[in-house]
Amino acid sequence: xxxxxxxxxxxxxxxxxxxxxxxxxxxxxxxxxxxxxxxxxxxxxxxxxxxxxxxxxxxxxxxxxxxxxxxxxxxxxxxxxxxxxxxxxxxxxxxxxxxxxxxxxxxxxxxxxxxxxxxxxxxxxxxxxxxxxxxxxxxxxxxxxxxxxxxxxxxxxxxxxxxx
Numbered sequence: 001x002x003x004x005x006x007x008x009x010x011x012x013x014x015x016x017x018x019x020x021x022x023x024x025x026x027x028x029x030x031x032x033x034x035x036x037x038x039x040x041x042x043x044x045x046x047x048x049x050x051x052x053x054x055x056x057x058x059x060x061x062x063x064x065x066x067x068x069x070x071x072x073x074x075x076x077x078x079x080x081x082x083x084x085x086x087x088x089x090x091x092x093x094x095x096x097x098x099x100x101x102x103x104x105x106x107x108x109x110x111x112x113x114x115x116x117x118x119x120x121x122x123x124x125x126x127x128x129x130x131x132x133x134x135x136x137x138x139x140x141x142x143x144x145x146x147x148x149x150x151x152x153x154x155x156x157x158x159x160x161x162x163x164x
Contacts, residue, residue, distance in 0.1 A: 010061035015051035020044040032157050038150045042076045046083040066114050084139040100137040128155055130162035
């Protein structure tokens with residue numbers, strides 16, 4: 001699996017590490033069962049981590065991250081990106097909220113701020129819940145309208161991958 005990584009500083013001592021992990025052609029035609037006419041599709045998982053878990057992160061890093069991800073859609077015009085919220089524990093001031101819910105709320109707020117840019121680029125999204133009972137989390141798939149006929153295959157793969 002090929003990947004692209006960037007590290008985004010928050011100018012206060014912490015960093016976000018963003019990785020796009022692309023599936024290879026064998027995964028696309030075998031695992032995903034993407035039809036031959038869509039084999040040029042680039043499918044990648046988005047991974048987002050803080051470099052220093054114990055340090056707070058300034059929101060500026062998240063805004064830079066969003067711009068970087070939007071730029072990747074320009075670089076990869078046949079891309080489908082998926083993001084799945086981690087269920088790993090997270091220190092926040094919102095102890096009554098599950099870690100994955102907190103991450104999803106943050107991701108959703110960032111997404112809402114960027115809808116105009118994504119819409120202008122023809123980027124759509126679909127939300128899913130993945131995982132087994134008691135270990136479920138949220139996911140979103142970003143795609144161009146021209147890839148809509150095969151998005152259900154990507155969503156099915158993610159659902160199966162995290163329900164095992």
